[in-house]
Amino acid sequence: MMSFSFLPNAVLVLCVGALVQMLGVAIGRNVARDAVIGLLVLVASLVAVSMPTVLYMAGSVALFAPDVWASYSAVLIILSAIAIHIMSWRNAVVSDATVGSEYYLLLTLATLGGVSMTGAVHDVSFFLGLETLSLPLLGLIAFRNGRIDAGEAAMKYIVLSGVASAMLLFGFALTYLETGSLRFIAPNTGDMPEPLLATMGTVLVLSGMFFKLSAVPFHLWLADVLEGTSIPVAALVAVLSKIALFAAMVRYFASVNLYMSGPATNEVIAVAILSMVGGNLLALVQTDLRRMLAGSSIAHIGYLLVAFLSPGPLSFASSAFYLAAYSVSTLGIFALMAGIMPQGTDIRDWHGMFRRRPMAAAAMSIMLLSLAGIPPAVGFFAKFYIAAAGMAGGRLGLLLILVMSSVIGLYYYLRVIRIMLMPAPVERPEREVTSPWFGNGALIAVLACVTLLFGVFPGTLVDLGRNLIVMPSPPPGSSGQP
Template sequence: MIAPPEISPSVLAPIGFTAIGAMVILVQDALLTRGSSLLGRRVTPAYAGTLNAFTAMLFLSLALYVTVVAFASGDSLVFQLANPVYQQDRFGSFATALLVVVGILTCALSVSYLSELGINHGAYYALVLASITGAIFLVGAIDLLGVYVGLELMTIPIYVLAGFDRARLRSNEAAIKYFVIGSFATAILLYGMALIYGATGTTSFGAIRDAFDPTSPVAMLGVGLILIGFAFKIASVPFHQWAPDVYEGAPAPITAYMSVAVKAAAFTALLRFVATAIGPETEQLSDVFAAFAVLSMIVGNLMAVIQENVKRMLAYSSIGHAGALLIGLVTGSPGGYAAIAFYLVVYAFMNLGAFGVVIALARRGQECERVDDFAGLARTRPGLAAAMTLFMLSLAGIPGTAGFMAKFNLIVVAIRADMIWLPITLVVTSVISLFYYLRIPVLMTMREPSEPPSRTGIASGEALALCLCAAVVLFLGFFPNHGMLPWLGLELPVLDWASDSVTDLFGS
C-alpha cells in the first residue's frame, strides 16, 4: 500500500515560487516603467519586457529545481493532515516539472513576439506564472475543492491572455469565446462535484473511494458531469468546438501554452481523480472513455485535413492527440497511465516546437499562419524549415522521433489490455494525419516562395526554445528510456520516471 503522507511545509515550494514570482514581476514592472534607466541603460518597453521575462524564467527555474528534488526523494507530502487538499508526490512532481518547463519555454518564445506587437507588458508574465501556479495546484489536488480552485486559477489568467492582443479583433473573440465556454464547463464540473458530495458526504478523493457506490444514480451523474467538465478542458470530442476558434485567435505563444499545459494539467488531474477517487476498473467509465477516444481521433484528424490555417490545423491535431491519450485511460492499468504521462511529455515538446516555428515566422502585426505562407521556406529559412519538418514528423509519429515512441508505447499497452479497435483507430487516424502534417514540409521544399521573407533573423529566446524542443524530440525518439547525456554522465530514463510516478496512484 501507499505509505501515509507526511506533513511538511516544503510541499508549498513549487507553488510558492511561481506565485511569489507573479507578484515580484508586477512590482518590478511598475518600478521599471517609472524609472528612466537601469544599469546605465535607458528602460525601453522592450528592455523592461525582457527583464520581466527573465524574472519569470528565474522563478520557474527555482520551482523546477525544488520539484526535481521532491521527485528524486520520492516522498508523499501534505501540508496538513486534517483535510489535506494538496499532496506532493512523484506523480504530481512529474507533471509539475513538465508544466514548469513548458512555462519557461513559453516565456522564451513570447519576448520577441510580444515586442513586435508592442504588448510586452509585465502583466503578461505575471498572468502566465499565475496560470502555472493553478496548474501545479491542480495536478497535486487530492480533494474536489482543490481541483476546482486549481482549475480556476489555471484558466482565469488564460481567458485574459487569450485576449492580450487587444488591438486584434480575433484575439478579443478568442478571449470571450474561451471565457463563456470555459465558465460553462467549470459550472458543469462544479455541479458534478456537488452531486458527488451529496452522494458520498465528502470531497476528499480517498474518502470518496470508500463511500462511492457505482449503482447510485446521483453519484454516477456527478461523475458524468465531472468527466464532461474535464472533456471540455482537454478539448475532447464532442466538447471540442471552442478549441479551433480560440487557438486561432489567441496570441501564438498563448496558443502553444494552452494546447500543452492546460491539456497536461487537466489530464493529470483526471488520471488522479479516476484512479484514486472512483477506481480505474469501473466498467461504465472505460466505455465512455473509449467512445470519447474514438470520436476525438476520427473527428480531430479528419477536420485537420481541410484546414488552411496552421493554428487551426494544430488545434484539430491537438483534439486528435487528446483522443489518443484517452486510450491510456480506457486500459485503466498502471501501464496505460504511464503511457499517458510519457505521451504528455513528448506532446509538450513537439507541439511547443511546432508553435515555436509559427511564432518565429510571425512578422510585425501579421501572423504567419496560412499554410501557403510556408511555401518555399526551405530556401529562405532553412533552419526553421528543418525544425518544422522534424516537429511535423514527430506529431505524425514517424519512427526516429519521440512521437513514434509515444504512440508505440500506447499501442503496446492497449494490445496488452486485449483491446483491438482502439489501437487500430489510432494507427488509421495516424495515417490520415500524415496527409496534413506532411503537407507543410512538402510545401516548404517543393514550392517557390510567394514573397521574400520580411524578417530573416530569429530572436535568441526563440532559437534556444526551438533547439531544446528539437533536441528533446530527437533524443526521446532514439532513447525513450535508456538515454545518457554523454558529457554529463546523466541518465535520463524518462519512461521509467513515468511508470514510477503512476505507482503513487495505484499503490505498489
C-alpha cells in the same frame, strides 16, 4: 495521531514569485525587467520540485499528494511555461508596445494553476487550481489589444470555460451529496444506497474535464481560440493546460476499475473514438497552422485516452511518455512560428522554406514527423508505447481506430513538409521571413534535438515512467507524519 497536509514547493515558489512580480509592476513598469523576473521565478519553481518539502500544516485537510506523478507533471508544465516565456520575448518586449508587464505575471499565475492541479487530492484545491489557470488564460488570450479577433477568441474561451466550471461544480455537488466527502476521486458506486447520484456526478465531472481538454464533442471553438490569440498563448492553451487537465483526470480515476463497463467508462471510450477521428478530420481541412494544430491536439488527447482506458503497468508509463513527446513536438512548431513567421501562420506562406531557411525547415520537419508518429522522432515510440498499453489492456477496437486515424494525420503533417519543399506559386508571392532572436533560436534547436534524441534513445523516459505512482486522495480522518 495528528494529521498533516503540505504545500508543494513549486506552488509555494510560484505564489511568492507572483507577489514579487505584482510588487515590481506596482513600483514601476519595466517590461524587460519583469520578463527576467518571471523567467527566474519559473526556473526557481523547477528547481524547487526536486527539493524536500518545506511547508507542512498540522491538523489540516490534505489538499495535495506528495507523489511522483504530481512532480513529473509539474516539471512538464514548468518546462513548457519556460519555453512559452522564451518564445514570447520578441513579441512582448521588442515588437508589440501594447503588451505590458502583466503578460508575464499572468503567465506565472497560469503556471501556478496548472502545477496546483497536478497534485490536487481535494475538490477545493483542484477547482482553485483550475480557475487560477483559466482566468489568466482569458487575459492572455485577449492580450492582443489591436486585433478584434483576440476579443472574439477571449469571449469564446470564457463561454467554454464557464460551462466547464459549472459542470464540474455540479458534479462535485452531486458526489458530495452521496458520499459526504470532497475527496478528489471518482466514487465507488458499488456499495452506495443511491448510486445514481454518484454516477451522475462522476459523468458531469468527466464532461467538465473534457470541455477543458477540448475533446470531441466538447471542442467547439478551440480552433477559433488558437487562431485569434498570439502564437505563444496558443501554445499555452494547446500544451500547458492539456498537461494539467490530463494529469488531474488520471488522478481522479486512479482508484476506478476502467475494465468494467459503466457510464463513465463508456463516455471515455466514446470521447476517445470521436477525438481520434474528429480531431484528425478537423485538422485535415485547415489552411492555418494554428487551426491545424488545434485539430492535432484534439486527436492526441484521443490517443492519450487509449492509454488511460488500459489499466495496467503500461498505462501511467505510456501516458507520461506521450505527454512529454507531444509537448516537445508541439512547442517546437509554435516556437518556429513565433521566430520565423509570427505574422503568417497560413500553411501556404511556408512555400520554399527549405530554400529560404533550410535549418528552420528541417527543424519543422522533425516536429511534424514526431506528431505524425514517424521514426526516428520521439512521436513514433510514443505511439508504439500507447499501442503496447492498449494491447495489454485488451483495447483492440480502440487501437484499430488509433491506427486508422493516424493514417489521416499523416496527410496533413506531410502536406506541410511538401509545401516547404516546393517553390511558391506565381500568383502567391513568398511572405517575408524573419530570423529568430538568439533565445528562440536556441529553444528551437534544443527542442529539435530532444525530439530526435528521445526518439533514438527512449530508455531514460521509459525508466522514469515505470516509477510513476499516482496516490489517490486519502480518506477522511486519515493521518500521516511529514
